Amino acid sequence: MIQKLKLVFHTVKYLKFRQIFNRLKRRYIKRAINISPSPSVSIISRKPQSFVPGQSRMLGENRFQFLNVTADVEKADDWNLTNQDKLWLYNLHYFDDLNAIEAIQRASWHANLIERWIYENPPGYGNGWEAYPSSLRIVNWIKWSLIGNSFKQQWFDSLAIQVRHLSNNLETDLLGNHLFANAKALVFAGLFFKGKESDSWYQTGLNIIEKELLEQVLTDGGNFELSPMYHSIFLLDLLDLVNIHHAYNKKQISGVKDKIPLMLYWLKSMCHPDGGISFFNDGAFGVAPSLDELLDYAKKLGIKNISEKVKTLEYLKDSGYIRVERENLVAMLDVANIGPDYIPGHGHADVLSFELSLFGKRVIVNSGTSIYGISSERHKQRSTLSHSTVVIDEQNSSEVWSGFRVARRANVLNIKTKQNKNNIEVSAYHDGYTRLKGRPIHKRDWNFFDNRIIIKDSISGKGVHSVNSILPLHPEVSIINPQENSVEFEVNGKLVKIVFEGSGKLQVVSSQYHPEFGLSIDNKQLIYTYTGSLPFIGITKIIWQNY
Template identity: 45%
Template sequence: MKRRIRQACLFWHTIRHLKPVQISGRLRFHLYRPKPDLRAAPLQRKNGVWTAPARRRPSQTGPDSFCFLNRNGDLSAGWDNPDLDKLWCYNLHYFDDLNAEGAQARVQWHLALIDRWMKENPPASGSGWEPYPTSLRIVNWVKWALAGNVFSEGAVQSLAVQARWLMRRLEYHLLGNHLFANAKALVFAGCFFAGEEAENWLSTGLNILAHEVPEQILADGGHFELSTLYHALALEDMLDLVNVMRSADLSVPVLWENKISDMRHWLAAMCHPDGEISFFNDAAIGIAPSPEELEHYAVRLDFPAHAGIFDACTWLKDSGYVRLQNDRAVLLIDVARIGPDYLPGHAHADTLSFELSLDGQRIIVNSGTSVYGTGPERQRQRGTTAHNTVVVADENSSEVWSGFRVARRARPRDLSIERENDSYIVACAHDGYRRLEGGPLHRRHWAFGEKEFVVSDFVSGVGHRARAAFHFHPHCRLTLAQDGQSGFVFAGQDKVLHWQLRTGTAHLENASWHPEFGCCEPTQRLVVTLVEGRSIIVFGWVSDR
């Protein structure tokens, strides 16, 4: 009975945030089953100059073999192999390799693969015809053609059938990046073809984007799902849209160009000195083009180069992140909500977490993301214990459950950012544990100076065990002194940090880091148990550079 009550509670606190269009859209999506429209394709538009887009890593390793998510597979069991993860099969239907690094050398493979896909995936059949993979495939096929490759008549016909199908399967029940991908695909199809039908696709896509761009791209440039990975994907989307509109000799909305400038600044601010993204919410390297590749793409589209220079304190106010830096260190702090209330699918229970780089190397890291789906490992990676923040009563700060759902959510409050001499003091609290007896509140202070930073945690109320975890990059090794109150952090053979507890008790645990899908690297974490609801730890740089 208790389990049923808890499950009902999770459902209620999840669905109560949904928009009416998501509920009605879900009913329509599952009840309405349109038939594919197999009429002849419209004429193709005569396109102008197409700029080389951002490149991903190659994923096609042979005529019928692939590597997605760091896992190899082939087509021997078809396009929806039940022995492979659904996300792996989705990637098979995306056709990303058509526009990946070195794609021109694999053109014959691509031609054969397109032909095989059409033969083995009849319209409206299989996962490849779900709206999201359909959207990504339309874009990739059009990009490939605009780069100078020649479609067969059958492929042109299939592309039109896919666009017509997508028009009837728009993902209003999901919204967010899915609906954005649908709209982008319709714009690409509308720019590739000519005539009344193509104009309808184009206008539908542009009308959706007219609402979604200001909705999804916040005033500080961040993507509203607050994931660094999905932000990079959204930036690629925006650059692609500018590219395809220009190639069709169509005017680009000024809002898009302004948003792209803000988005590039946001992405640069949320990267470590190694040039790659930080890991807040769902985030992994190798899915989106790299930040460097996206920046080169923007420059090829004649956007001015981003200087990559930041002040000592950069507050991304609308998305809720703070970047602090000095000559040696970069500290990235999460004082954000988990995402839009009606769309928290890529959220982690990571409120008040942070990441640290020192002398260009990542030192303290969130655990990252290596799996989707609904299994226990997905649940663990979304949980609070996988992040650099405080766990109370072994509960998550936000009730993440299933693969992409969240019930009750932590909400940040009382944020302050102050400068004291050469240090910045950031303070914030969240109420994610208010559902527990006594309604405990977690409050954290970061004091970031020239040679050290101090993390102070306070949990109100009594009777609940509270622990702060600090996860270290795999190249780091931790030591614990006999007093149990101090130790060192080594990067390779070099001491880089000295840590000292002022309040609390500490021990070391084995942990794991997941920089890419399908990757798990062993590492360590320092776990500090709060004493009477308090802990204070000092991390000091060991040597002068």
């Protein structure tokens, strides 16, 4: 109980007062839902550019696949099944399939689904009326209408009721990407409808977006939640806002178009040669559009200055990520704090971790995200053990707990980068383990050459501790020659060797990689273990053939 109280204290102390106030307000003050008919619908000035299509999620008129789980939704209760994963139900209520690949072929299914949703989800009841799924559904219904699908008056009325309910239940307690999604929905609805009521929706959304842009987009272009996946979602939101304002011949929101080139460059810096995002903090494939899809969308919308090539050493200083690119290698390094103090829910205890591609293939990875909610598996995936960094005394570098909570957090200090003629050097240390007896500090030095990487982990402090240096390998990496303190494997026909030097012992252990929600793939972790007195120094060398 005392430990739980400490976790709560060290979590709540970072929250803004208005988050606590608004959480209580939303919980205890319920406003009546206005079910009056919808305002009139506006006429668009021009057809919008094609929205980015997501993956198809409807396998049949009543069959859906979300998070790699397939289920039938045949009766009213199925929208809110208590034995179904909450995130799966959220996805059901998003209505993403309305604008997915080959959606036109499922238009009759979509029309029936809208009818069913209205009939089986009365105002204010169930998962579908929560603010976040409401926001995504409102946008998806409007997009579906704008691309030429006919709407019944009953659907317009339901859409207006949803917008009114959302406007009274904005997620001002959570803030972050949730509040921005709320605001985007209000702006879409404010343009889609016309009249005094819709003008108020638009103005509310506009005010939130203009304010949140300043806070949520850092000066290096990164989204402040420091997740490449959520960065991509946010970037899509900005592009959609440009698109719909153009369709209605409405003045663009101040700052939106200016942020897009910076955010695209940031995303380029955080992607592997295969074009996919790196897994820092919550991240998985199949949730957000790819870099190529976002770049193509931006070009269609006339966004300029989006072709800049990423530098060989790019330090995204405000975000805390570093990209290193040399012949045949691309690495992303995490020298970031866990995220915004008051909203670290998507943060992992992954400080001083890194991801590495060699010869265009992922080799060293963070383990990804396959699950939300509160469970031991969710906790494990957020833990330091699931990332390519150092674990001391089997503790996390930041105290992640519950599903989306963080108590005491690691701070990254003394970040240095140096680009020489023949190599690139990066170093930093963090204080996340100073809460432990003996106050250990982890310092990591990376040294990148054309055919090798040398990583030096220095653990200072006092007393006896266990130190585990973790290297999760991509599932396609197959070890062919394990030795006492080294392993070998091939990448695209090239031999790669990882050697550990120091007074520790190497273990090759079975683990799992989580590239998508609902998907876990067996892989291997290299764990170099030392137990003894501090200080300790461990050297990791990654060497490959460069011919």
